Amino acid sequence: MDKLLIKKADGTTEVFKEEKLRNSLKRSGATDKQIEEVVSHVTAEIHTDVTSDEVFKHAFEVLNKIGGSVAAKYSLRRAISQLGPSGFPFEQFMSRVFNELGYRSHSGVIVNGKCAEHEIDVVAENDQEVIFMELKFHNNFGLKSDMKVALYVQARHNDLKKNNFGHYADAGKKSEFWLVTNTKFTSNSIKYAKCAGLKMIGWSYPSKGNLQEIIESSGLQPITCLTTLTTDEKSYFLNKNIVLCKTLQEKEHLLIEAGLDKNRVENTLTEIKGLSDLG
Amino acid sequence: MDKLLIKKADGTTEVFKEEKLRNSLKRSGATDKQIEEVVSHVTAEIHTDVTSDEVFKHAFEVLNKIGGSVAAKYSLRRAISQLGPSGFPFEQFMSRVFNELGYRSHSGVIVNGKCAEHEIDVVAENDQEVIFMELKFHNNFGLKSDMKVALYVQARHNDLKKNNFGHYADAGKKSEFWLVTNTKFTSNSIKYAKCAGLKMIGWSYPSKGNLQEIIESSGLQPITCLTTLTTDEKSYFLNKNIVLCKTLQEKEHLLIEAGLDKNRVENTLTEIKGLSDLG
Numbered sequence: 417m418d419k420l421l422i423k424k425a426d427g428t429t430e431v432f433k434e435e436k437l438r439n440s441l442k443r444s445g446a447t448d449k450q451i452e453e454v455v456s457h458v459t460a461e462i463h464t465d466v467t468s469d470e471v472f473k474h475a476f477e478v479l480n481k482i483g484g485s486v487a488a489k490y491s492l493r494r495a496i497s498q499l500g501p502s503g504f505p506f507e508q509f510m511s512r513v514f515n516e517l518g519y520r521s522h523s524g525v526i527v528n529g530k531c532a533e534h535e536i537d538v539v540a541e542n543d544q545e546v547i548f549m550e551l552k553f554h555n556n557f558g559l560k561s562d563m564k565v566a567l568y569v570q571a572r573h574n575d576l577k578k579n580n581f582g583h584y585a586d587a588g589k590k591s592e593f594w595l596v597t598n599t600k601f602t603s604n605s606i607k608y609a610k611c612a613g614l615k616m617i618g619w620s621y622p623s624k625g626n627l628q629e630i631i632e633s634s635g636l637q638p639i640t641c642l643t644t645l646t647t648d649e650k651s652y653f654l655n656k657n658i659v660l661c662k663t664l665q666e667k668e669h670l671l672i673e674a675g676l677d678k679n680r681v682e683n684t685l686t687e688i689k690g691l692s693d694l695g
Numbered sequence: 696m697d698k699l700l701i702k703k704a705d706g707t708t709e710v711f712k713e714e715k716l717r718n719s720l721k722r723s724g725a726t727d728k729q730i731e732e733v734v735s736h737v738t739a740e741i742h743t744d745v746t747s748d749e750v751f752k753h754a755f756e757v758l759n760k761i762g763g764s765v766a767a768k769y770s771l772r773r774a775i776s777q778l779g780p781s782g783f784p785f786e787q788f789m790s791r792v793f794n795e796l797g798y799r800s801h802s803g804v805i806v807n808g809k810c811a812e813h814e815i816d817v818v819a820e821n822d823q824e825v826i827f828m829e830l831k832f833h834n835n836f837g838l839k840s841d842m843k844v845a846l847y848v849q850a851r852h853n854d855l856k857k858n859n860f861g862h863y864a865d866a867g868k869k870s871e872f873w874l875v876t877n878t879k880f881t882s883n884s885i886k887y888a889k890c891a892g893l894k895m896i897g898w899s900y901p902s903k904g905n906l907q908e909i910i911e912s913s914g915l916q917p918i919t920c921l922t923t924l925t926t927d928e929k930s931y932f933l934n935k936n937i938v939l940c941k942t943l944q945e946k947e948h949l950l951i952e953a954g955l956d957k958n959r960v961e962n963t964l965t966e967i968k969g970l971s972d973l974g
Contacts, residue, residue, distance in 0.1 A: 530890065531886070532883060532886065532887040532890070563811065564847050565847075567846075567847040567850035567851055567854075568843050568844075568847035570850045571846035571849045571850035571891075572846055574853070575846075607810070607811065608811040608854075611809065611811070612810045612854070
């Protein structure tokens with residue numbers, strides 16, 4: 417195959433790498449046979465100037481035909497960026513993820529620093545540690561969190577540290593402040609954060625303990641990853657603060673209240689079950 | 696006179712206070728007689744629900760009839776907010792103001808902090824001190840610089856301080872970092888900045904050494920305060936990086952190049968002379 421240039425979400429171009437597609441499929445739990453099938457379909461049909469979005473959609477369609485649940489998992493990144501338009505559902509989702517990981521977790525907590533009070537998007541606490549999180553949510557995956565974001569979050573971090581994290585850390589627990597985004601960081605902001613001691617977590621960053629690893633280790637899926645619900649139905653649930661597939665599994669009546677018939681309720685529950693078997 | 700409610704630029708309402716109008720006219724250099732005349736016209740004709748913009752315009756019109764140069768000075772605040780739409784002319788203007796006050800001054804300077812390089816809007820230096828300025832320009836006077844701005848500027852300040860202000864301060868000069876805006880600050884950001892040690896300068900803030908005092912002490916007026924030029928002519932000059940009345944006074948040919956006839960050139964130069972006599 418000739419070299420193909422594809423457009424990335426941030427507008428830059430890169431050479432299409434089959435290996436990258438293989439890896440992302442593998443990380444999503446696709447079998448070797450499924451990977452071969454998707455890759456051969458996609459590489460046969462893409463052409464130069466296609467966007468990475470289109471490559472994704474194509475791969476997703478093929479995968480969806482041959483193994484629906486794997487496809488849903490493959491689309492986690494996309495599902496997270498569909499939690500918007502506001503950052504609120506992402507806050508709730510991350511708070512639930514940390515609950516599932518064994519933390520007492522709350523969103524939108526007011527905490528006093530030395531010089532100001534701050535609204536902390538998520539505070540997660542267990543007997544050993546307390547993690548304060550500032551979340552930056554973007555609908556558009558091409559938007560990166562830049563230097564100004566890293567700077568103001570670091571100033572907030574410093575102010576909270578000077579008041580012992582609003583006394584959360586008085587008992588001598590390990591205390592951390594994280595800047596978490598569902599997209600990426602600019603290279604300047606990464607350089608700054610490393611030097612200044614600010615922990616940043618984004619999509620695929622850092623290589624260990626990045627956002628998708630944290631989410632996958634909780635085994636929780638946002639409802640936006642379901643292929644059996646329409647966009648309107650997803651919005652309906654998000655507006656009711658229902659962000660997890662697990663909630664729909666536990667409370668089937670919510671699906672009926674949203675107007676799904678018996679057949680579609682079955683299909684949705686089957687898809688959710690497939691996802692959790694993979695988890 | 697009954698109590699009148701007027702709308703402020705930020706959307707809130709306040710009781711119209713004659714005293715406030717008197718004071719702003721006085722600060723602009725109006726004589727007692729001029730003040731009486733403006734106040735009696737304005738209070739006779741305003742009504743509830745008028746905006747503070749409309750009160751300003753009305754006062755300006757009356758003042759313009761009875762003492763044109765004072766009116767131009769009265770409109771300084773407005774003139775500054777017309778330096779946009781981008782913040783670039785405001786940077787250039789402030790840089791020139793500090794030159795006039797005896798500093799070597801430059802805009803858009805890249806300076807290395809400990810962890811990152813930063814673009815500093817204005818650096819002003821003399822033999823005793825170096826002042827780094829971050830400028831926040833708003834066209835809309837109702838927009839205030841909030842906590843996030845104060846936080847990121849403070850983080851930038853800290854990073855620069857850790858590298859001795861990019862070695863500008865190595866000679867033992869007094870070194871300061873200012874956040875300067877042509878509008879106001881939220882009360883939370885003021886509280887934070889006072890506690891964190893960040894110097895903030897805005898319109899009417901602080902009571903001594905605020906933005907209009909700094910500008911007035913330089914004796915420089917931006918071309919946007921002239922009543923003898925049209926909006927298009929002002930834009931023409933701003934696009935050519937001509938921000939000062941003084942420049943037009945020194946280089947009359949610029950007025951001719953902008954298409955003004957002999958009569959209008961005269962009028963403009965007369966207005967500028969009136970302004971500098973007041974300065």
